[in-house]
Amino acid sequence: QQQVKQSPQSLIVQKGGIPIINCAYENTAFDYFPWYQQFPGKGPALLIAIRPDVSEKKEGRFTISFNKSAKQFSLHIMDSQPGDSATYFCAAKDSGGSNYKLTFGKGTLLTVNP
Amino acid sequence: EPEVTQTPSHQVTQMGQEVILRCVPISNHLYFYWYRQILGQKVEFLVSFYNNEISEKSEIFDDQFSVERPDGSNFTLKIRSTKLEDSAMYFCASSGPNRGQGAKETQYFGPGTRLLVL
Numbered sequence: 686q687q688q689v690k691q692s693p694q695s696l697i698v699q700k701g702g703i704p705i706i707n708c709a710y711e712n713t714a715f716d717y718f719p720w721y722q723q724f725p726g727k728g729p730a731l732l733i734a735i736r737p738d739v740s741e742k743k744e745g746r747f748t749i750s751f752n753k754s755a756k757q758f759s760l761h762i763m764d765s766q767p768g769d770s771a772t773y774f775c776a777a778k779d780s781g782g783s784n785y786k787l788t789f790g791k792g793t794l795l796t797v798n799p
Numbered sequence: 800e801p802e803v804t805q806t807p808s809h810q811v812t813q814m815g816q817e818v819i820l821r822c823v824p825i826s827n828h829l830y831f832y833w834y835r836q837i838l839g840q841k842v843e844f845l846v847s848f849y850n851n852e853i854s855e856k857s858e859i860f861d862d863q864f865s866v867e868r869p870d871g872s873n874f875t876l877k878i879r880s881t882k883l884e885d886s887a888m889y890f891c892a893s894s895g896p897n898r899g900q901g902a903k904e905t906q907y908f909g910p911g912t913r914l915l916v917l
Contacts (some may be wrong), residue, residue: 712875717904721842728890729842774842778904784855785830785904786896789842791887 687712689777691790698765699798706760706793708775716780719787721759723772732773733760735756765797770788802827803909805891812881812913818910820876822891830903831874832892833866835859836911842890848874881916888913 698704708718717736721729724763724799735742735749744751746763750779761768776787804823806833812818833845846856848866856864867878874893878885892906 719905721908726910728910731905731907736903776842784847785906786832786844786847786855787834787842787906788844791841 687779687788689775689788689790690739691775691793693793694791695794695796697796697798700766701714702765702797704762704765704769704795704797706773706775706795707757708759708790709755709757710777711756712779712781715777715788717778718751718758719778720747720777721776721789723774723792727750729774736799762795765795767797767799770795801907803891803893803907805889805909805912807912808910809913811917814883814916815880818878818881818914820878820889820891820914821871822874822876822893822909823872824874824891824893825907826872826898828893828907829896830865830894832894832906832907833867833876834890834892834908835887837887837889843888846874864879881914883916886914888917 689700696704702771719734720732722732733744733747735751737753740751749762751758773779774792775790806821831848834842836842844857845859847854863879867875888911890911891909894906895903
């Protein structure tokens with residue numbers, strides 16, 4: 686029940702395309718959903734985050750769509766660029782207690798071709 | 800911009816040896832974490848630390864692991880007797896001061912220490 690399921694495992698798009706990465710969860714106690722971007726050999730970097738009381742959040746070219754009833758959320762990258770090529774992880778935090786640990790999805794390797 | 804730093808960037812050790820991985824969290828952060836990532840797999844939570852004690856640990860964080868905040872700036876992960884399966888990238892993360900839920904939730908990750916156990 687603590688799992689976050691992420692798909693697809695890998696994704697290839699052309700420059701300017703709109704890759705969409707999907708995540709699903711079971712634990713209704715999750716209350717914070719960040720997306721992280723990771724380049725090879727680097728640590729995950731926070732990209733954008735959303736809470737379940739909001740259905741959509743945009744920051745620059747990155748948009749999270751959130752469907753609370755379906756327990757799903759997705760990342761859209763508008764006008765994708767080769768520099769967006771990285772691994773993207775969705776994550777979730779449980780609302781219980783004072784701990785803020787994150788549960789990560791398995792990641793999506795995105796390749797944006799020039 | 801403040802960042803989490805980790806040393807060493809790479810560590811090679813023999814099975815059974817002790818290793819200490821070091822982290823300097825962002826200076827005004829109060830919540831500290833260790834995660835690990837086995838090559839090609841997802842990032843996994845190991846332990847969280849607040850107010851000088853462990854607040855939660857995962858099943859991976861057994862008696863071979865320990866964490867410490869020896870002074871006001873460093874946060875360390877010790878593995879007492881390394882095993883082959885401990886080979887992974889270890890990430891330290893920290894999150895905010897007690898200035899609202901958002902600050903506490905937003906975790907910033909360091910660049911990681913790649914540990915190879917032979």
